[in-house]
Amino acid sequence: MAHVSGGRRAEIIAVGSELLTPSRVDTNSLHITERLNAIGVHVAAKAIVGDDRQLLAALVTQALDHADLLVVTGGLGPTDDDVTREAVCAALSLPMHEDEAIIAVIQRRFEARGLHMPDVNRRQGQVPEGAVVLGNPHGTAPGLLIQHGDRLVVLLPGPPREMRPMLDDLIATRLGAWSPGLRIYRRVLRIAGRTESHVEELAQPVYSRFAQDDPPVQTTILAAPGQIELHLSVSAAGGAVADAALGAATGALTEVLGPYVFSTDGRSLEQVVGDLLSARGLRLAIAESCTGGLIAKRLTDVPGSSAYLERGLVCYSNRSKVEVAGVPAALIDAHGAVSEPVAEALALGIRARAAVDIGVGLTGIAGPGGGSEAKPVGTVAIALAGPTDAVRVRTFRFHGDRDQVRTQAAQTALDMIRRVLSDR
């Protein structure tokens, strides 16, 4: 994505040695990027550094060479490992003083829990000269805002639940006003049932024209197992212009992608399915084998899902398929547990037993073991006994490892429900 001309440039530095291990990524910067983009601030670079005072100070100095705004997260704790305050003050040549008001707040926080504040927490009351203190209702570390010439430096705590509300508050109160001109607006089209290359083939001739529009709409494709996303973004002075541009782009893409687009408003597939069930007053039950509870788990990620999910069955054994979903044992013997007749019997059986409108049956081989030449790993039969029509059943061959097969199987089952409910 091109840099928005005229907008402010930001850099984000995440501090913490754990973020330099092979097992951790910095995710705070994603939230910060989203919020900064929304006020028209372009993130030009990000850096991650350990608990290393000297290196952090050097990175701060370098960042202020090219950024109008520097956001530093983490390293504001009370221990010696927490170097952010000191490194930033060294880089900006600012003295620090102890702020008794901050220390009093931290003391009250401990006392409210019947605890005595350890002396080490006094470090969290150190404030660089001229800095604005940002209150932290969710932890002991206050944030800090420092004006450095025509640049801004913001220090935020590392834990997301402390960082996010503090940032949101800062954007509402100070940063929003500080950032002039264009804001970046986004919209995401989510697509199921098509591969990335399918989507690219259909969408590319359409979105390649958006770049010539006024304002130009940028498009990025992101692919995950079972789900393709088209991320649209536009820089505009106001929401009305942006909405019009994004609306037109969304409309043009939805026209060529048709019913495969399941969401243009940020909702997940399970939310879309839940909303369709709620709107039509329908209830659902699921009997899933190789997905092992993933479909039910995703449906119940959505608050209020108890209104439409009556029950789920993880029928890992044949016995449970027979006893709980009423699949005839002879059917399993005749066709094997992974077969369309068994998926169909699961869907019909769970629908009848639960006395609901829609039954879903899924059976497959997630791997790595259990495959055969006729039914290789990735073979999954999914059946949907809908509210009115006959049972839909289909066999899929998903590629990838166990996790990818299960993810795609659950996604496909949810998408079958969506398509039946939206008559597509």
Added chain:
Amino acid sequence: MAHVSGGRRAEIIAVGSELLTPSRVDTNSLHITERLNAIGVHVAAKAIVGDDRQLLAALVTQALDHADLLVVTGGLGPTDDDVTREAVCAALSLPMHEDEAIIAVIQRRFEARGLHMPDVNRRQGQVPEGAVVLGNPHGTAPGLLIQHGDRLVVLLPGPPREMRPMLDDLIATRLGAWSPGLRIYRRVLRIAGRTESHVEELAQPVYSRFAQDDPPVQTTILAAPGQIELHLSVSAAGGAVADAALGAATGALTEVLGPYVFSTDGRSLEQVVGDLLSARGLRLAIAESCTGGLIAKRLTDVPGSSAYLERGLVCYSNRSKVEVAGVPAALIDAHGAVSEPVAEALALGIRARAAVDIGVGLTGIAGPGGGSEAKPVGTVAIALAGPTDAVRVRTFRFHGDRDQVRTQAAQTALDMIRRVLSDR
């Protein structure tokens, strides 16, 4: 984690504007970190920058101020957006020339697919003076290795399937020999059933001594809902010395943390539970309400779990609790669905219906709605009807949002199974 004295220092720069959007993280650096750590190279910092020639050149110059090795990924494609070669040459003041041998390889790659090489791909044949060309069997972009004084600069393609084998080859052939002496070895202790501050209180007096050991063992605490991890690392010349140091540290920590440590060998809680069930030849069934299938999903993430998970029930409705798990309706009326008697009846009922050794019953309020003064959001009753003893049942009050409550509830249920199976 402190910088390993004597070891080489690396910095990693990931190039690509898509890595500066709110929806993408750089994951290449995790693989690179793991491989570099294994040969004793410490990653001191990481940076992410867009397709911005000038800024990338500045970051390269800055990185070489403090790093012995700079690894740059991405930006080696054929288009104008691919700025890595030029930015690095600008930073190092190196001229480039076109290498006909590289272009011939790319041409053959296109011809093998019956395609003509577009002219733009000639850019991928540009080689900085003195650079070693790293072959790319999986794509068109060759990698480059540049010796710059006593520093090394490595340019690798962005796509993981091209980058990883190239890096592995480079480590086997050149980087391994370049990095002297010590390698970094790691071990992770995973803990359930204790908060971070509990773990810190017990572990800190023990691990603070490790820093004085020879070789010193570094310890980092990472906290996630329901799980605390202690990451130990040591720099040593060989595996035997490292194993001894990590083994001693693990032993000392396990002694103070006792049965709360569930894994010291990288296994997840669901793997540990699965291995215990397999070893004892026991089978399990689950009736879970507010976790909505999450417990079954996690157990079945493990290949081979069909050997011990007989069935799972997501009993979202009272009717399903009665019909599938045999909970007396009067019990629900008397105590409410979220209660210890109902959890107990779920565990006993599902154990009897599934004819297995262990039954788990879980019922709770995940929120955001459905809470009351007596039973606020986060209230979860978990019962375990074990292979021999009486039913264990306990009510928990988990904090956090819906996702956090569900995560902690599932983790706690799995940990109850583990503790019963390991007689702790």
